[in-house]
Amino acid sequence: MFRLIALILIIAGLGGAVAQAQDLQRIVALVNDEVISLRDINERARIIMATTRLSDTPEIRRAVRDQALRSLVDERLQMQEAKRRGLTVNQQEVDSAIAMVERQMNIPAGRFEEFAERSGIDPSAIINQIRTELTWSRMVRARLNATTTITEQEIDEAIAKLKSNAGQTEDLISEILVPVDNPDQEEPQRQTALRIIEQIRNGAPFQALARQFSRGTTAANGGEVGWVQRGTLPDEVENVVAKMNKGDVSEPIRTVGGYQIILLRDRQRIALPGAEDSKVTLKQVLVPLPQNASNADIQAAVAKAQQARNAIRSCEDVEAAAEQAQLQGAGSLGTLRLGDMPEAFRRAVEPLNVNESSQPVATQRAIHVFTLCAKEEASGINRNQVRQNIMVRRAELLAQRYIRELRRDATIEFR
Known part of the structure; x- marks a missing residue:
C-alpha cells in the first residue's frame, strides 16, 4: 500500500516536472519564424534583475519581462540581418566586452562566469547578448560607412x-x-x-x-x-x-x-x-586696489579700467589709453604660455582675437585689462x-x- 502511494507521488511529481518543462518551451513570439520561448524571456529577465539590482516587486517584474521580450525581438532581427550580410564578431572582441562589463559592475577580472552562475544565470545567455550588441554595432558602422561621407568642410566647421x-x-x-x-x-x-x-x-x-x-x-x-x-x-x-x-x-x-x-x-x-600650449603676447592696463578695498573702491577701479579699455583699438593704444585714464600701471607682459597663466587670466585671454581687450578682471590687489597683441596657436586639434x-x-x-x-x-x- 505504502509502495503504491509512493509510486503515485513520484509519478505525480514527474508529471509536474514535465508540465513545467513544456511550459518553459511554450512559444511566446515568432520573429520571421524564429522562436522566442518562455524560457528565453525568463533567462533574460534574470539577467536584467541580476545586473541592474532592481527592486524585486510585482510591478518591476512585469516591466522587466516586457523589456526582455522587446529586447529579444530586436536581437533576433539584428542577428538575422547580420547573418544575411555575413557579419560576425570574433572571440577577442567578445572577451574585451566581457572585461568592460566586469569593470562596470565591479566584478573581479576573469570572474564573470562565476558571477553569472552565482546569480542563477546561464553565462552563455549573457555572452549571446553581448555578441549581439557587438554585431549590431558593427552592422550599423558598416551601413554608415557605405552611405555617409564626412567632408573636410564639415570637419572644418566642427573645428571652428x-x-x-x-x-x-x-x-x-x-x-x-x-x-x-x-x-x-x-x-x-x-x-x-x-x-x-x-x-x-x-x-x-x-x-x-x-x-x-x-x-x-x-x-x-x-x-x-x-x-x-x-x-x-x-x-x-x-x-x-x-x-x-x-x-x-x-x-x-x-x-x-x-x-x-x-x-x-x-x-x-x-x-x-593643446590650447594651454598656445603662446600669447599681451599688454595690460592695471588699476591698483588699496589694502582692504571696499566695494566702492573696487567699483571705482573697475570703472577706470573700463574707461581705458573703451579707448583701446589695438595694442599700440594701450599706453595712451592708460595715460588718458590717468593710470600708471600699463605696459607689455611679453609672450606667455597660456597654460602658465592663472585660471582667471586665462579665461579672460583665451577667447580674444588679436587687438581685442578683455573685460576687467579683478584680483585681490588690482583690476586688470589684457590686450592680445599676438597669438601662436598650438596644433592640438585632432581632425580624426x-x-x-x-x-x-x-x-x-x-x-x-x-x-x-x-x-x-x-x-x-x-x-
Missing part, C-alpha cells in the same frame, strides 16, 4: 565651432533611450522611463540599466556618450541638460526616437586640445577625432532608423 566654444562649458553625459515605435507605446514607454529613473535615484547602477533597457547605440558602453558641447544635442535635450547639476538624472525627455534619460556626470570649461565624433552622432540616428526598418519588414507574431 570648437574654437568658438572655447571658454564655455561642456557636459559629460550618459543616456538611456526608451524607444517609442508607434503611438500605442507612448504611455507604456513613458511609464517604463519613469520606473528606470526611480530605480536609478534609489541606487541602481545607471550603466547596467543602460545596457539592458536602452535601445541607443551607446547601450553596449553602458550609455556613455562622453563630453558634449552646447549646440551639439537636440534642442529638447539641450534645454534640460543646461538646467541640470552634476550628478542629476533627468526626467524623461521626449525626442524623435522615444524617451531619453540623461545622467550629467560632470561639467567643465571647454579648453581646446573630430571626424569620429561626427560619426558617432550620425550612427545613433542611423541605428534608430535601421531597427525601425527591420521591424517594419519583419513578420512578428505574439502568442
Whole structure:
C-alpha cells in the first residue's frame, strides 16, 4: 500500500516536472519564424534583475519581462540581418566586452562566469547578448560607412565651432533611450522611463540599466556618450541638460526616437586640445586696489579700467589709453604660455582675437585689462577625432532608423 502511494507521488511529481518543462518551451513570439520561448524571456529577465539590482516587486517584474521580450525581438532581427550580410564578431572582441562589463559592475577580472552562475544565470545567455550588441554595432558602422561621407568642410566647421566654444562649458553625459515605435507605446514607454529613473535615484547602477533597457547605440558602453558641447544635442535635450547639476538624472525627455534619460556626470570649461600650449603676447592696463578695498573702491577701479579699455583699438593704444585714464600701471607682459597663466587670466585671454581687450578682471590687489597683441596657436586639434565624433552622432540616428526598418519588414507574431 505504502509502495503504491509512493509510486503515485513520484509519478505525480514527474508529471509536474514535465508540465513545467513544456511550459518553459511554450512559444511566446515568432520573429520571421524564429522562436522566442518562455524560457528565453525568463533567462533574460534574470539577467536584467541580476545586473541592474532592481527592486524585486510585482510591478518591476512585469516591466522587466516586457523589456526582455522587446529586447529579444530586436536581437533576433539584428542577428538575422547580420547573418544575411555575413557579419560576425570574433572571440577577442567578445572577451574585451566581457572585461568592460566586469569593470562596470565591479566584478573581479576573469570572474564573470562565476558571477553569472552565482546569480542563477546561464553565462552563455549573457555572452549571446553581448555578441549581439557587438554585431549590431558593427552592422550599423558598416551601413554608415557605405552611405555617409564626412567632408573636410564639415570637419572644418566642427573645428571652428570648437574654437568658438572655447571658454564655455561642456557636459559629460550618459543616456538611456526608451524607444517609442508607434503611438500605442507612448504611455507604456513613458511609464517604463519613469520606473528606470526611480530605480536609478534609489541606487541602481545607471550603466547596467543602460545596457539592458536602452535601445541607443551607446547601450553596449553602458550609455556613455562622453563630453558634449552646447549646440551639439537636440534642442529638447539641450534645454534640460543646461538646467541640470552634476550628478542629476533627468526626467524623461521626449525626442524623435522615444524617451531619453540623461545622467550629467560632470561639467567643465571647454579648453581646446593643446590650447594651454598656445603662446600669447599681451599688454595690460592695471588699476591698483588699496589694502582692504571696499566695494566702492573696487567699483571705482573697475570703472577706470573700463574707461581705458573703451579707448583701446589695438595694442599700440594701450599706453595712451592708460595715460588718458590717468593710470600708471600699463605696459607689455611679453609672450606667455597660456597654460602658465592663472585660471582667471586665462579665461579672460583665451577667447580674444588679436587687438581685442578683455573685460576687467579683478584680483585681490588690482583690476586688470589684457590686450592680445599676438597669438601662436598650438596644433592640438585632432581632425580624426573630430571626424569620429561626427560619426558617432550620425550612427545613433542611423541605428534608430535601421531597427525601425527591420521591424517594419519583419513578420512578428505574439502568442
